[in-house]
Amino acid sequence: MENTLKIYNSLTREKESFTPLTEGYVGMYVCGPTVYSDVHLGNCRTFTSFDVIYRYLMYLGYKVRYVRNITDVGHLEGDADTNAEDKISKKARLEALEPMEIAQKYANGFHDMMRVFNTLPPSIEPRATGHIPEQIKMVQDILDNGFAYVANGSVYFDTLKFIEETKAYGQLSGRKVEDLLSESRDNLKNQGEKRHPADFAIWMKAAPEHLMRWSSPWSEGFPGWHLECSAMSTKYLGETFDIHGGGNDLKFPHHENEIAQNMGSCNCSGARYWMHTNMLLMNGRKMSKSDGNTITPTQLFTGDSPHVSKGYSPMVVKFFMLQSHYRSTLDLTDEALQAAEKGYKRLMEGNKLLQQMAHPGNGSPAALDEEVKALIAQVHAEMNDDFNTPKALAVLFEAVTKINSLNAGHLSLNDLAPATLAQLKETFSHFIYDVFALTDEEGAGEGAGPIDSLMDLIIDIRQEARANKDWGTSDKIRDALQAAGIVLKDSKEGTSWAKA
């Protein structure tokens, strides 16, 4: 097993060597979506990033338990202290459906989209509503430890006390505890039931009209937003586990509070490595449903949006995302997507050519052999360096140039050891299909199906015309196919085709 994987830990703000708690096993928790409306592209980026991380960990030989929750209760809109409404509840009211229908509907949509992006389902996908007893237990533990207080049937985390006794608040987000404390005098007025502005609800008493409610020792109500992740990660991964991930925008307060809840309930720190994906931008600003700066995945696929000139396939979009590092913001523009589309095709075509190559079985390894071996090693090294997909792709592209040169006869397979060619094939196959999980969308023939037979026939007829120097017929075929969206590629080995 490779033991050189480095992960950037948000908690320490450093790249650290990754050593799992239990050798050979990795426990990873990723904050999933709140299912109150259609998935948006930003979620797709985050979960695609973690899918690649999940897959690469498995590629390295780890047994990974990947837990990604679905939040279907407790996530409030607006200020929790005023007349906030649960997101799911609100949608249920607006659409005149059961809250569970809302959660199911959008969870289904989310799963469909994850499948479109060819991501693997997590090992466990727990729902907040399915873990109310666990959450009540955790609230009780926090109360018993003195880090929470009850007010009118709601339970609040006593952040102030937690800070005073443990000093363990604010590390993840870089918040200065003094700043949080100093706020107290100014904001004391509008705190409602909370004693301090930094306190947060871990159990909320439900208003009479509230649709989602469970009985608890304190009131009929529902759990606070941050609680489900603490409770469910503890349940399925233990009080301490390896990796906790999520979008950058969850760092504060969600993740900070999660840590506080873990500490407050069991004096354990939860995750050892925190990973945060950065935001997907459009027009240089965060994609956000609330201010309209957004495009849905479907709009992106169909091109039905003023932000794009045409539709882009899911794999092109995924490739586009992989071309940036997960910790960097990524600016979605039409021009960049067009570039990604061509790059994606170049990569996949290169892979196809490579996989079809047969080694002649003679010759002796030359400089080329060393170069290719170095590229193979480099792909792995880049991925080990905090999952650097853009760099790994860049290395694959360097290899594509070699592949194309071999194909064009500018380089010779005789300079490559058969084993090296086999390794290169494996590397491409593993990274493209198993780690990046890109799929072939080209539709180019592999000798199966009626279209392939037809194309073989058409290409054959055109070959005859060309042999007879009947350029009229030959060009007519080429132009007509072009108009139909099929591109012919002539080379010394013959003619192949691909969808434009």
Place this chain on the structure above:
RNA sequence: GGUUGGGUGGCCGAGUGGCUAGGCAGAGGUCUGCAAAACCUCGUACGGCGGUUCGAAUCCGCUCCCAACCUCCA
């Protein structure tokens, strides 16, 4: 205002104290019946001002600008 992260060639986007990122677009060439594809070559980019250094886009200071979080968001 506080916190965090950024400002890289026409676009997107990596990265490092001195050695080519990569993709796309552009220029020239090879190949081709002509193209397309492919291959080769090229453009000498790192917000601004100082400093450290033999050498900085990469380190430090200052400054300008941008984004995210601090209220819900992956």
